[in-house]
Amino acid sequence: MAPVVVDELVKRYPKRPVNAVDGVSFHVERGEVFGLLGPNGAGKTTTVGVLTTRVRPTSGRGMVSGVDVVRDPVAARRRIGVVPQRSNLDRALSARQNLLFHAAYHGISAEMRRERAAALLAEFGLADRADDKVDFYSGGQSQRVMIARALMHEPDVLFLDEPTTGLDPQARLFVWDRIRDLRGRGVTMILTTHDMDEATQLCRRVGIMDRGKILALDTPDALTATVPGKNTLEVGIHSDGVDRPTFIELLAAVPGVERVEPVSQAPSGPLRLRLYVASDAPLMVAPVARVVSDAGGTLQELAIGKPSLEDVFIHLTGRALR
Amino acid sequence: MATVVAEPRVMHPSFLTVFVAILRRDITVTFREFPAFLAQVILQPLFMLFVFGRVLADLGFTRAGYAAQLFPGIVALTIAITGLQAVAFPLVIEFSFTKEIEDRLLAPIPTALVGLEKIVFAAIRSLIAGLVMFPVGFLVLGSIPFDLGRLWILVAFFILGSLAGGAMGLTLGTLTPFNRINIMFAIVLTPIIFTGCTQYPWPSLSKLPWFQVVTLFNPITYVSEGIRSALLPRGPHMPTWIAAALLIVALVGFSYVGITGFRRRAID
Ligand SMILES: Nc1ncnc2c1ncn2[C@@H]1O[C@H](COP(=O)(O)OP(=O)(O)OP(=O)(O)O)[C@@H](O)[C@H]1O
Ligand SMILES: [Mg+2]
Numbered sequence: 046m047a048p049v050v051v052d053e054l055v056k057r058y059p060k061r062p063v064n065a066v067d068g069v070s071f072h073v074e075r076g077e078v079f080g081l082l083g084p085n086g087a088g089k090t091t092t093v094g095v096l097t098t099r100v101r102p103t104s105g106r107g108m109v110s111g112v113d114v115v116r117d118p119v120a121a122r123r124r125i126g127v128v129p130q131r132s133n134l135d136r137a138l139s140a141r142q143n144l145l146f147h148a149a150y151h152g153i154s155a156e157m158r159r160e161r162a163a164a165l166l167a168e169f170g171l172a173d174r175a176d177d178k179v180d181f182y183s184g185g186q187s188q189r190v191m192i193a194r195a196l197m198h199e200p201d202v203l204f205l206d207e208p209t210t211g212l213d214p215q216a217r218l219f220v221w222d223r224i225r226d227l228r229g230r231g232v233t234m235i236l237t238t239h240d241m242d243e244a245t246q247l248c249r250r251v252g253i254m255d256r257g258k259i260l261a262l263d264t265p266d267a268l269t270a271t272v273p274g275k276n277t278l279e280v281g282i283h284s285d286g287v288d289r290p291t292f293i294e295l296l297a298a299v300p301g302v303e304r305v306e307p308v309s310q311a312p313s314g315p316l317r318l319r320l321y322v323a324s325d326a327p328l329m330v331a332p333v334a335r336v337v338s339d340a341g342g343t344l345q346e347l348a349i350g351k352p353s354l355e356d357v358f359i360h361l362t363g364r365a366l367r
Numbered sequence: 368m369a370t371v372v373a374e375p376r377v378m379h380p381s382f383l384t385v386f387v388a389i390l391r392r393d394i395t396v397t398f399r400e401f402p403a404f405l406a407q408v409i410l411q412p413l414f415m416l417f418v419f420g421r422v423l424a425d426l427g428f429t430r431a432g433y434a435a436q437l438f439p440g441i442v443a444l445t446i447a448i449t450g451l452q453a454v455a456f457p458l459v460i461e462f463s464f465t466k467e468i469e470d471r472l473l474a475p476i477p478t479a480l481v482g483l484e485k486i487v488f489a490a491i492r493s494l495i496a497g498l499v500m501f502p503v504g505f506l507v508l509g510s511i512p513f514d515l516g517r518l519w520i521l522v523a524f525f526i527l528g529s530l531a532g533g534a535m536g537l538t539l540g541t542l543t544p545f546n547r548i549n550i551m552f553a554i555v556l557t558p559i560i561f562t563g564c565t566q567y568p569w570p571s572l573s574k575l576p577w578f579q580v581v582t583l584f585n586p587i588t589y590v591s592e593g594i595r596s597a598l599l600p601r602g603p604h605m606p607t608w609i610a611a612a613l614l615i616v617a618l619v620g621f622s623y624v625g626i627t628g629f630r631r632r633a634i635d
Contacts, residue, residue, distance in 0.1 A: 058635065094635060099469075099633075099634060099635065100634065118478075119475050123378060127473055133467060134470075135467050135470060136467060138392075146388065146470075149391070150388050150475075151475060152384050
């Protein structure tokens with residue numbers, strides 16, 4: 046059985062007019078990193094809350110490692126590790142004690158606790174500050190302690206709720222590397238994020254969530270393939286005095302080009318355009334270059350791009366993600 | 368693609384193991400700063416004993432023997448209030464602000480037992496605070512009442528009173544939203560300090576019947592009267608078994624409300 050199964054999950058918080066989670070179904074396979082991607086208030090944390098026994102669902106079912114999270118929350122808690130969106134470290138304790146007590150709550154022997162804590166603290170680059178109170182830790186350090194803590198009892202499924210929100214680029218890359226490590230070791234993970242890049246980098250499959258519903262669910266590649274104007278071509282043209290709108294008209298007329306959009310540009314620089322093309326973008330390079338030079342311009346820059354998950358989201362909802 | 372993933376090993380600790388680990392966390396945190404803990408619990412009763420038991424007596428405002436009546440009440444008050452505060456304040460903050468308690472709520476144990484742990488931990492603090500009152504009382508008052516033959520009654524009311532204080536704290540802590548913490552404690556704490564038959568034995572209130580009835584709604588009354596009966600059997604006090612029975616009723620009631628409230632706060 047899949048380690049995580051979610052079936053028609055609904056959650057309406059008391060005194061709320063709408064469902065925070067509104068009929069969500071998905072499953073996660075063993076060893077898979079599954080992403081829940083969506084804007085603020087989409088219902089990501091609520092979904093994770095149900096699966097981690099902290100939120101009681103209004104209806105529907107959540108199973109973790111074959112255990113129904115509503116019927117047997119204690120058994121579910123033995124099998125999950127949770128890294129919450131907001132720090133919930135025990136501030137009265139040091140990082141090492143946070144790890145040791147967590148393991149004690151999960152019934153791990155004293156000797157094993159110490160061994161694992163030392164190993165995880167080293168792995169997460171926390172060894173030198175391990176005995177400082179976590180009160181004084183930076184956001185990135187706290188995040189690392191929380192991930193290490195969640196791994197102390199070797200959970201079957203790890204939940205990461207926006208693990209890199211608010212971290213600087215370096216701290217974020219560090220967390221990404223750790224997640225890739227875990228992925229390499231076969232740990233099943235559910236990761237929520239509103240960062241497209243993160244979802245693309247880390248997740249095998251992504252569920253795009255908005256207003257409590259999953260709008261689309263597939264691999265990042267398959268999702269981006271659903272956006273019309275599959276591929277894009279970005280060009281920078283030195284116009285040599287030729288009228289700019291003329292280029293846009295000429296390029297839009299090239300067979301295979303679906304749409305031409307000007308891209309933000311400096312007034313003196315080259316004319317930058319994004320071309321949405323129907324067929325493979327590389328095949329369009331030659332005809333586009335010909336049209337540009339025939340019209341008296343010079344092709345200065347050229348980049349082949351694919352639509353991102355962001356484009357998928359805009360395509361699905363008509364809104365930007367943030 | 369043939370990926371081999373080991374079947375996960377799942378630990379099955381007993382509820383008792385998990386409970387003890389959570390209790391150990393609270394004990395570690397409290398007793399690491401033992402002097403601070405002592406200062407917290409000793410100062411208020413120390414000054415009460417000094418002013419009411421010593422200063423007023425020396426100035427002739429109270430009758431001889433009042434200090435002996437006061438001492439058991441102060442012990443009871445210390446026990447109950449220490450337990451109440453040990454749970455109520457930290458709980459409001461942990462639930463609303465630091466979320467510290469979440470890691471314990473994710474431990475493999477029923478949520479109700481995490482709430483029960485709060486009561487037991489508070490009771491441990493209370494017992495220590497109650498014991499410390501004996502040397503403090505001796506130093507301040509010069510002599511304190513004691514009856515070795517009734518030690519078992521003292522022990523029983525120490526335990527019941529400690530648990531009741533913790534249960535009251537759990538009730539208060541789970542019913543108070545974070546933004547009401549100041550007003551809530553002001554409204555609740557002051558009245559229960561002065562209506563718990565701490566500074567006067569309950570039977571002597573027969574001269575003030577309406578107030579005698581009011582004090583019955585405060586569980587601290589039963590702790591005070593029980594400890595009075597243990598330490599000063601010949602002085603006026605409520606019948607011991609009535610005090611014990613009503614204290615047990617209060618303990619069960621507050622534990623039920625407190626643990627129910629705890630579960631409601633713990634799970635959205
Ligand atoms: N405890 C609660 N009580 C009432 N409403 C809540 C509660 N928690 C969340 N909500 C509401 O449910 C909806 C979904 O919230 P949720 O936290 O699941 O979203 P999210 O996708 O995690 O958002 P974010 O990216 O901001 O973390 C929101 O409208 C939120 O206001
Ligand atoms: Mg969230």
